[in-house]
Amino acid sequence: MDYKIPSGVYFFQGARNSVLCDTRNGKVYSLNSVSSKQIRESQVDSELARMLIQLDLLCIEKKEEEEKLVKSSELEFAWFEVTTSSCNLRCRHCYLGNPVNSFSKKRKMPQEQWREIIAQTYSLGVRSCQFIGGEPLLYNHRVDGVLDLCDYACECGYKRVEIFSNLQLVTKELAQRIKSQRIRVATSLYSVVPFVHDSITGHTGSQEKTVSAIRLLKELGVDVRVEIVLMSLNQDTVEETISFLEQLGVRHRTPDPIRPTGFGSDEFLLPDEKYLYRYGLMLEPNFYASKRRILRNQDYNNCLANKFVVTENGDIFPCVFTRRNAYGNVRQGSVSEILNGVGARKVRKITKDSILVCQDCEYRYVCSDCRPLAADTYQTEDAFSCYPNPRCTYNPYTGVWGKGIWVQKNSKLEYEPFPSSSES
8 A cells, every 4th residue: 555654744764763753743753674664665564554544654645745844044043242251250161261361362342333243133033142251240341231232132122132140240230120121141050059169160159149149030030040060070969959949940951061162171070970871961862853943954053053152352153162163253244244154154054964973863853963062072173064962872873872972983983882880
């Protein structure tokens, strides 16, 4: 019998297995090599057909005409790094390394130029932005200087404006202004234990100030998001810290293991394997099937295509976590001209089809990606453009999850099994 895959369902083959992605409900179904071959060769047996028909993944009727959907690379998000070289903490893991030495000698953009950048970015379709540093509350030598830029972003029409701050300088007056402008706030809390947090920031009392500011902002009704960077210095208190954030009632995500960039490249700061295994690795196929993303991801990078960062001196980079692949500087051209340049287009169009291992994976169009993490982990010239996510445990050549990670050995990628202790 001639079976068809319904409209809205996509079939992708990997080196061994395959997936059916149902964009009508977001579910991703994994198929073994036998089932994959049957679908690929249009020779589906009655048992498989019955199961797939029950799931509405196969039909007998003629396949409907696919709805036309443009493969979009629309810009969605921008970081405005208004204080690259200015910070009032000295965090052990700072991804900028020593920004005072690296960036302070470069000419900073005046406020009027920042306003132009914010307006240009909005005109490109970006509706969500984050002001970051360094410490953004040090911008323009006034604790509320960055709020002037936030206010302008709101006037332009941005729907989501956020400040990522260590909150050391937050006062009641500042918090009230943040509330009145409906600005969101994000911060980092490294530990519920003050000494542990302070040992990471390099400043005694910093944890108390951050927590007090979080409470104040929450009392005023400000939307607060808190991140945890996981490292050796705070790994033993991470579960307590997660519980504390839940008690505070703030939004938070799974702790993010330290990234090997800037000061974070210090091996002493790496968390133990069991913590990396628990919080940092992709251990199972937990994916969501979106038609828009699937079509976009075939032509564009699923992360870098839609975002960029502008630094205090006007440099534009793909992401805050990399100082590689500079797109250009706003003093030499508009934001639009730079993002449509050859360098930016090349980075934004890095797809899984050009990345080693990923190109042979059936999940490649529904999986997330992080080019800076790959570049900083593998440390090769071409790692940014063609090395896989170092935190993925899937082996598409065997179809097995959670048994190892891809590492570089003798200039080659190999799937290295975990020691048994890591999985405990």
